Amino acid sequence: MSTKVNEMLASAASVAPVKYTSKDFSSDQDVRWCPGCGDYSILAQTQRVMPDLGIPKHKTVFVSGIGCSSRFPYYMNTYGFHSIHGRATAVASGLKMARPDLSVWIVTGDGDGMSIGGNHLIHLLRRNIDVNVLLFNNQIYGLTKGQYSPTSEVGKVTKSTPYGSIDYPFNPASLALGASASFVARTLDRDPKHMQVVLKRAAEHKGTSFVEIYQNCNVFNDGAFFQFTEKESKDENVVFLEHGKPLVFGKEKEKGIKLDGFTPTVVSTKDGKYSVNDLLVHNEKDTTLSFILADMTMKPALPRPVGIFLSLERPTYDDMMTLQIDEAKKKRGEGDLEKLLNSGDTWMIN
Amino acid sequence: MAKNTQNLDEVTIRFAGDSGDGMQLTGTQFTNTTALLGNDLSTLPDYPAEIRAPQGTLFGVSGFQIHFGSLEINTPGDQCDVLVAMNAAALKVNLGSLVDGGAIIVNTDGFSDKNLKLAGYPSNPLKDPAIQKYTLYEVDITKLTTLALQDMNLSSKIVDRSKNFFALGMMYWMYNRPLEPTIEWIKKKFSAKPDIMESNIRVLKAGWNYGETTEIFKVRYEVGPAKLTPGKYRNITGNQATAWGFIAAAKRAHLDLFLGSYPITPASDILHELSMYKSYGVKTFQAEDEIAGVTSAIGASFGGSLAITTTSGPGVALKTEALGLAVMVELPVVVINVQRGGPSTGLPTKTEQADLLQALYGRNGEAPIPIVAASTPGNCFYAAIEASRIALKYMTPVFLMTDGYLANGSEPWLIPKSSDLPDLTVKFRTEAEGFMPYLRDEKTLARPWAIPGTPGLEHRIGGLEKQHLTGNVSYDPANHEYMVRLRAEKVERIADDIPTAKVEGDAKGDLLVVGWGGTYGAIKSAVTKMRAEGHSVSHLHLTHLNPMPKNTGEILYNFKNVLVPELNMGQLVKVLRSKYLVPAVGLNKIQGLPFKSVEIEKKIVEILKGGK
Ligand code: SF4
Numbered sequence: 023m024s025t026k027v028n029e030m031l032a033s034a035a036s037v038a039p040v041k042y043t044s045k046d047f048s049s050d051q052d053v054r055w056c057p058g059c060g061d062y063s064i065l066a067q068t069q070r071v072m073p074d075l076g077i078p079k080h081k082t083v084f085v086s087g088i089g090c091s092s093r094f095p096y097y098m099n100t101y102g103f104h105s106i107h108g109r110a111t112a113v114a115s116g117l118k119m120a121r122p123d124l125s126v127w128i129v130t131g132d133g134d135g136m137s138i139g140g141n142h143l144i145h146l147l148r149r150n151i152d153v154n155v156l157l158f159n160n161q162i163y164g165l166t167k168g169q170y171s172p173t174s175e176v177g178k179v180t181k182s183t184p185y186g187s188i189d190y191p192f193n194p195a196s197l198a199l200g201a202s203a204s205f206v207a208r209t210l211d212r213d214p215k216h217m218q219v220v221l222k223r224a225a226e227h228k229g230t231s232f233v234e235i236y237q238n239c240n241v242f243n244d245g246a247f248f249q250f251t252e253k254e255s256k257d258e259n260v261v262f263l264e265h266g267k268p269l270v271f272g273k274e275k276e277k278g279i280k281l282d283g284f285t286p287t288v289v290s291t292k293d294g295k296y297s298v299n300d301l302l303v304h305n306e307k308d309t310t311l312s313f314i315l316a317d318m319t320m321k322p323a324l325p326r327p328v329g330i331f332l333s334l335e336r337p338t339y340d341d342m343m344t345l346q347i348d349e350a351k352k353k354r355g356e357g358d359l360e361k362l363l364n365s366g367d368t369w370m371i372n
Numbered sequence: 373m374a375k376n377t378q379n380l381d382e383v384t385i386r387f388a389g390d391s392g393d394g395m396q397l398t399g400t401q402f403t404n405t406t407a408l409l410g411n412d413l414s415t416l417p418d419y420p421a422e423i424r425a426p427q428g429t430l431f432g433v434s435g436f437q438i439h440f441g442s443l444e445i446n447t448p449g450d451q452c453d454v455l456v457a458m459n460a461a462a463l464k465v466n467l468g469s470l471v472d473g474g475a476i477i478v479n480t481d482g483f484s485d486k487n488l489k490l491a492g493y494p495s496n497p498l499k500d501p502a503i504q505k506y507t508l509y510e511v512d513i514t515k516l517t518t519l520a521l522q523d524m525n526l527s528s529k530i531v532d533r534s535k536n537f538f539a540l541g542m543m544y545w546m547y548n549r550p551l552e553p554t555i556e557w558i559k560k561k562f563s564a565k566p567d568i569m570e571s572n573i574r575v576l577k578a579g580w581n582y583g584e585t586t587e588i589f590k591v592r593y594e595v596g597p598a599k600l601t602p603g604k605y606r607n608i609t610g611n612q613a614t615a616w617g618f619i620a621a622a623k624r625a626h627l628d629l630f631l632g633s634y635p636i637t638p639a640s641d642i643l644h645e646l647s648m649y650k651s652y653g654v655k656t657f658q659a660e661d662e663i664a665g666v667t668s669a670i671g672a673s674f675g676g677s678l679a680i681t682t683t684s685g686p687g688v689a690l691k692t693e694a695l696g697l698a699v700m701v702e703l704p705v706v707v708i709n710v711q712r713g714g715p716s717t718g719l720p721t722k723t724e725q726a727d728l729l730q731a732l733y734g735r736n737g738e739a740p741i742p743i744v745a746a747s748t749p750g751n752c753f754y755a756a757i758e759a760s761r762i763a764l765k766y767m768t769p770v771f772l773m774t775d776g777y778l779a780n781g782s783e784p785w786l787i788p789k790s791s792d793l794p795d796l797t798v799k800f801r802t803e804a805e806g807f808m809p810y811l812r813d814e815k816t817l818a819r820p821w822a823i824p825g826t827p828g829l830e831h832r833i834g835g836l837e838k839q840h841l842t843g844n845v846s847y848d849p850a851n852h853e854y855m856v857r858l859r860a861e862k863v864e865r866i867a868d869d870i871p872t873a874k875v876e877g878d879a880k881g882d883l884l885v886v887g888w889g890g891t892y893g894a895i896k897s898a899v900t901k902m903r904a905e906g907h908s909v910s911h912l913h914l915t916h917l918n919p920m921p922k923n924t925g926e927i928l929y930n931f932k933n934v935l936v937p938e939l940n941m942g943q944l945v946k947v948l949r950s951k952y953l954v955p956a957v958g959l960n961k962i963q964g965l966p967f968k969s970v971e972i973e974k975k976i977v978e979i980l981k982g983g984k
Contacts, residue, residue, distance in 0.1 A: 025653070026626045027676040030800050030826055037827045049832070051844070080827045085671070088835075095832050096845065101824035103674055104834025105667065106697050112664035116671030116679070117824075119655055120630050124675070124824050142667075145660040343655060350650035357652025359623045359790040362616065367553065368606045368787065369408050371597070 031123065034080070042073035049099040055090060060211035060237035064158060065097055067217040072100075075225050077125045084127045085114040087134040090165050090239070091158035094129040108139025111146045114153050122340045125225070126153040132173040133163050136192050140172075147201035149339040150229040156221075157194055157234050162243035180242075194234045195316035195331055199309070204229040206312065207330040211237045212251035216262070216328070223330060229338050250326050263315065263329030268301035271325050278302075279324070286318055288325070306333040376591045377548075382441025383595060384449030385543065388466045389458030389482075391425050391434040394536040399436025401540055405553045406440045407607040407784050410597030413440035414893060416448035416966065417780045421637070421721045428482075428490040433465040442596040446893035446900075448781065450968035456539050458482050458513070460491035475507045477542065479535070481514035509588055513538050520578035521571050530568060534575040541579020546592050551576055601786055608785040610749035610778035611638070614682075614708060615645035617756025619652055622678045624757070625764055625796035628653045630677035632668035634661055634687060637720040638776040639710040642682045662690035666707065670694060673703040674833075676800060676823035678760060680706040684776075685714045685727045692735050695769050699739040699859060701833045702810075702819045704763035704770075706756075711775040711889075713964040722964025723777035725889050726940035731771040732918055732947070738856045740863040742766070743917040745773040747892035750785035752778060755915065757794060762866055764798050767818040773917070775939075777966045778890040804828030809843035816869075817862035819843075866919050873921035877903060877910030883979055884931035886956070888914045888944050891937055891967055898972035909976055917944070925952045933979050935959060937972050 040046075047069040055061045072082070082100040086092035088107035095102030101124075105113045110128045118126045135143050135157045146155070162180065163169040169182040173194065177186040198206045205227040209220040217235065224231035236247040249255045261271040261279060269279035276292040278301035289296045305311055312332035318324045351357075385402070389395045396417055403415050418435040425432030439449035451471045457463040459482025470476065483496060497503060498510060517535040537554075544551055555573055562569035583589055608616075622629035633643045635658065647656040655677070659665040666681045673679035683691065688709050698705050711727045713719025731743050742762050746755035752774055759772040801807060801820035809831045810819050822829040831843065839846035840854055875884070877899060887895045892913050899911040912927055914920060928934055928948065934956035936945035942958035949956055959975045961967060 024626070025628055026798055026800055027628070027823065027825075030676075030802060030823065033802070034825055034827050051832075078827070080830055081825055083824045095834070098832075100830050102830075102832035102834075103671070103701075104832065104836065105670070106693055106835050109663060109667040109694065112659065112667040113671035113674075115664070116630065116632055116657065116668030116673075117675045118671075119657060119668070120628065120672035120675035120677040120679070121824065141660055142664050145664070347650045347653060347655070351653075354651040357619075357623075357649060357654075359620055359652075362619060362649070362652070363787050363790060364604070366606055367404060367408060368604050369410060370604055371410055371600045371602050 027121070037078070039078065042079065044069040044073060047072045047079060047099050049097050051096045053097050054093065056241050058240040059090070060160065060239070061091060061094070061158065063211045063214060064156070064217070064235055064237065065094065067214050067221060068098070071218050071221045071225070074222065075125070081123065082125045082127070083117060084129055085110045085117065086129040087139055088165070089131040089134045091129055091131040091237070092134060108134055108137070109142060110134070111139055111142040111155070115146055115149070115151050118151050118153050118340050119343055122152070122344055128153055128155045130155065130157050132157065132159045132161060132171045132194070136172045136194060136197070144197070144201040147198055147203040147230050147232060150204050150336055152228055152230070152338045152340050154224045154231045155233065157232065158237040159194060159234050160237045160239035160243055161246050162239050164239045164242055168242040193316060193319045195319060196313070198232040199312055199316055199332060203232045203332070204334045204336050205231040205330070206316070206332045207232070208234045208236070208328050210247065210251050210328060211235060220330065223333070227333060229336060250328070259325050260328050261325040263304045263327055263331065265304055265306045265330070268298050268303050270298065270301065281314070284314060286314060286324060288323070306330050309334070375589065377594055378591055379594050379596070380441070381443050381595075382439065382445065383454065383547070383593065384437060384439040384452040385454045385456065386435055386437040386452035386466055386469060387456045387539065388433055388435040388462035389536065390427055390462070391420055391422065391432045392427065393434070393458045394533065395434045395436050395458070398536045398540045399438060401554045401557065402543060402549070403438050403782060404607055405544070405549045406438065407605070408553055409549060410600070411440040411442065411595055412445040412598035412600055412784060413438060414445050414448045415439075415782045416777065419721055421719070428459055428461055428487050430461045430465055430491060433462050435462070435466060440595060442598050444598065446897045447966070447969060450970050456543065458536070458539065460487040460493055460497070463497060464491045464493065470506065472505055473507070475509065476503070477509045477511060477539070479513035479539070480510050481512055511542070511582070511588070516578060516582060517575050520574050524567070524571060526567060526571055530571060534571050537572050537576040538579035538582070541576040542583045545580045545583030546589065548592055548594055551580060600784065604787045605784045606787055607782050608750055608753070609641075609780060609782040610746065610752045610774055611641040611710070611780070612645055613750055613752035613785065614746070614756050614772070614774060615642045617753040618646070618678070618680055618706070618760065619649055619654060620753070620790065620793055621757045621760035621796055622654070623652070623790070624793050625678055625760065625798050627676065627678040627798065628655060630669060630672035630679045631656045631682065632659050632665040632672065632679070633657070633682045634659050634665045636662070636684045636687050638712055638779045639682045639684050639687075639708065641779065642708065642710070662687040663694060666691040666694040666705070669705050670698055670701070670703060673705050674824070676821070678764065679704070680708060682708040682710070684710050684712045685730065686717065688727060688730060688734070695741060696735045696737060696739045697835045698769035699735070699741065700835050700838070702767045704767055706759045706763050706770050706772055708772045708774065710779045711773060719964040721776065723775045723890065723966060724939050724962065724964060725775060725891070726943065726962070727773070728888070728917065728940070728943040729946070731773060738860065740860050740918065741769050741771055742863055742866055742919070743771040743773060745889040745915060745917055746778055747889065747913055747915065749778050749781045749783050753785070757796075758915070761794060761796050764796055765818065765869075766816055766862060766866060767821060768863065773889055775890045800826065801829060802826055808841045809833060810838055810841050817858065817865060864919050867922050870916045870921060872923045873912055873914065873927055875910045875912050875927055878908065879910070879927070880930040881908035881910055882931065883907075883909045883933045883935060883976060884912055884928065885909060885972070885976065886912045886914065886928075886934060886936045886944070886948065887938070888917055891939065894967035894969050895937060895972055897969040898976060901969065902973060902976050907976065907980055909980075914944070920951075928952050928954045928956070933957070935975060935979055937967055937975070939966070
């Protein structure tokens with residue numbers, strides 16, 4: 023049966039493809055984040071990447087929850103839904119199930135996605151619905167003016183923790199991997215090039231793509247990630263993950279990560295003891311390795327891993343749902359209401 | 373031996389046993405066969421919340437009551453005429469619902485010392501002279517079942533599991549019903565287990581034959597077909613009718629149906645039922661929780677589905693915030709509340725009507741939601757279509773209220789022609805010219821449904837207050853008040869688009885009994901009886917509770933007294949009193965059980981005598 027949605031899609035199909043620029047993705051709304059907020063860069067990179075994806079903007083939907091990050095959809099000239107706290111993942115799941123033809127993006131934060139919305143997030147990841155999750159991690163509650171978040175470090179002094187936080191933080195990448203995510207990545211608000219690459223890869227990935235973005239909240243948690251983003255410190259403190267390449271870092275690329283059993287250790291490739299051949303080589307398809315790499319986040323002595331931890335193909339929930347429906351239709355024929363009403367044991371009264 | 377046959381207009385039978393005894397199955401089979409014979413009927417399953425409560429205990433007793441006859445049947449019966457009790461606990465729990473002089477058929481094997489102790493009987497009640505006010509039939513069903521199967525070499529567990537078919541066979545004999553429909557059902561159900569298939573059929577026949585040959589049954593009964601509206605019928609439960617109503621609504625709207633749901637008693641059967649209809653394009657999503665159930669539905673609605681979420685009271689509590697969002701973004705979504713006893717976890721398997729005020733007012737801010745309530749199991753079908761119609765036409769969340777009694781109860785249902793069902797065809801907005809997300813239809817005040825994928829209509833919606841017309845975020849005080857009033861007005865205007873309320877009985881008189889939801893049958897029976905006795909009583913049953921039909925006040929003012937029986941502390945009565953300033957009084961029962969007609973009759977008499 024042709025539904026009203028199919029009719030609309032059929033007529034929309036005749037619309038000629040447009041060559042977009044990033045400007046086409048910017049809406050007429052004034053952007054209202056604090057000046058200097060890391061969100062600006064994420065918005066700019068997203069708008070820059072969109073034209074390259076080859077997806078019409080009327081086929082693109084941004085869904086968000088509540089928080090500073092969740093204002094994002096208002097600024098994208100696509101379809102958008104600013105939903106309620108923590109539930110963007112569930113709203114987007116329903117939308118993608120109903121409309122597998124759409125490109126669905128979820129914008130959330132560390133509070134929205136990991137605290138109030140933690141439950142929906144893990145279930146989305148295990149189901150592997152084909153949507154993209156951008157989790158802006160600023161390790162603070164910005165919109166409510168500065169309480170600690172589930173990713174804030176222990177000891178953090180905030181408005182709600184004057185004696186320091188005693189909450190142990192989540193590592194979003196490990197959490198996502200633990201929830202069986204098929205695509206897990208981390209990127210940085212102050213590294214536009216890297217972010218663009220990661221966003222593109224996330225969009226291309228079939229299944230739930232989970233991207234954690236370190237985002238500076240210059241009002242309530244300024245500099246939280248500066249050691250990973252600023253020129254002076256970044257080389258020493260970040261190791262970029264590249265598929266098939268050894269893990270090297272340092273100003274002179276003179277250091278690397280070597281696996282000692284399951285334990286990553288920092289070694290020098292300059293002192294003659296080890297060469298680049300001894301280093302751990304990244305493999306995006308290796309789930310075990312992805313756990314080891316994500317766990318480096320919690321080890322202060324190790325450089326912070328940034329890049330794509332895991333990118334695996336596995337069936338998506340929306341595809342399987344469509345398949346079950348198609349197969350049922352093939353086997354039983356398109357559902358007929360008259361037949362349904364008259365099915366089972368019936369009798370006549372004259 | 374030759375037996376007497378007596379004709380009866382109606383009879384109520386209650387099957388009762390351990391929750392593992394298969395009483396629900398026995399009752400359902402008796403119901404289906406009875407329906408096929410053209411009787412009118414109404415059923416009431418009554419089962420414990422525990423899946424398999426300890427054997428022989430009082431709280432493990434499961435019952436199924438069926439009231440059938442050649443007359444119009446509106447309720448499952450206030451009391452039963454026949455009680456089939458598979459053990460002592462079943463007798464103890466259910467004896468109170470048996471009419472004086474009624475018949476008891478017991479499985480004597482269920483009255484061992486251990487059973488008596490578990491049931492809390494100090495001595496065997498079957499030997500107690502008090503039992504003599506009933507007609508007692510003592511049958512060792514367990515032994516007779518074992519005998520019927522003795523050459524089959526079956527485990528004692530299988531033998532024990534088939535004894536309910538013996539009881540069913542006996543009752544088929546006693547009320548002269550054919551065995552074939554049940555035999556066919558057994559064959560289909562157990563096609564993969566030939567042992568069980570054969571044993572169940574054998575035991576069913578053995579039960580029938582026992583009735584035929586034993587000396588203890590002296591009479592059997594004949595209950596002729598009822599004079600129902602001519603047409604094709606089937607038996608239907610409330611939950612099944614609800615599920616089918618939404619399939620029908622989606623078909624008539626040319627939309628796919630999306631259900632986001634989290635399992636909860638007594639609503640889960642709607643999820644089970646709908647999950648079977650994939651070939652109808654039905655998408656069912658068992659979400660991780662109640663909140664994801666409703667929010668996924670809201671997402672699907674944004675995408676252009678007829679989106680629904682099924683739940684019961686505790687689930688509605690969790691969905692509350694999301695319903696406010698649906699009010700704000702003005703997207704169609706139907707929330708089905710199969711009400712149960714509350715508060716909190718309350719009485720999951722028992723019925724109640726205590727969520728009306730929750731549906732009306734249970735949200736933050738001014739968040740009006742239309743409410744439709746079903747009155748009988750079969751009516752759930754039409755109520756589901758009506759709830760969908762309002763949601764789609766007015767771009768609004770809608771509550772559909774049913775309850776545990778309607779959900780699990782069943783009745784013969786006149787099968788409609790699909791082409792006679794209302795046409796719910798929707799029109800998505802597709803023209804980009806002049807599009808504004810909150811530009812409303814002049815008449816309905818509905819905003820346009822512009823779904824993602826439509827070129828040129830890219831727009832953003834959300835839970836922040838909307839600017840009139842543009843839908844942009846707005847904190848303007850005057851705009852907020854305007855929008856609050858506009859959303860309220862949109863819901864109020866639905867009153868122009870629903871049927872006026874119709875009184876059953878005279879339009880004026882001494883007393884109007886006003887009900888809503890599943891109390892329909894009990895009120896109708898009571899009012900019909902009182903009218904037959906010459907009292908000036910009429911019945912008004914409300915299907916639309918928000919907004920109410922425009923003539924509701926007018927009707928109320930035509931009666932000297934207004935009585936509102938409800939299975940709560942008085943919720944509709946509160947609304948009627950405040951809205952129409954009538955001195956309505958309530959009749960309230962909060963026992964997890966439906967009204968008995970006599971309870972309502974008693975109150976009617978009391979009011980008419982001036983007692984109130
Ligand atoms: S509070 Fe922080 S996160 Fe929010 S907009 Fe301002 S700088 Fe950005």
